[in-house]
Amino acid sequence: MRALLQRVSEASVAVDGKVIGQCGPGLLILICAMQGDTEVEADQLASKIAKLRIFTDEAGKMNRSILDTAGSALVISQFTLAADTSRGNRPGFSRAAPPVEGRRLYEYFAAQIAAQGIATQTGRFGADMKVRLVNDGPVTLWMES
Incomplete structure (x- = not known):
């Protein structure tokens, strides 16, 4: 799986003009299931x-996790994280998991974030979503499993 994490002061996601998910201070997690995941x-x-220590402590050092700060998470599916841009000018997405498997793993991942004790909301798999965020730091990290 691939994830792009953004430490945020706040974030929200809307579909058809209606906010369907949001979080306060915490993480916006863009996630993509890859083939074979x-x-x-x-x-x-x-x-x-x-457990990732990317939130500041009282000394201003990145030494606290989202669990330590009681932060929340907004988890958004984003198959474009699987983009292959090595050839030509049009990205290919064939390394992303097929839609049925991608949805299942996205929902499973969001449930696992919540199971860690993190207040979690989600976007809508496959929808045209509008995501708003206030990046805190900015802190943005790329992760792969």
């Missing part, structure tokens, strides 16, 4: 993200 990769990634 299973629950094992989702479990590992969710566990790592929950």
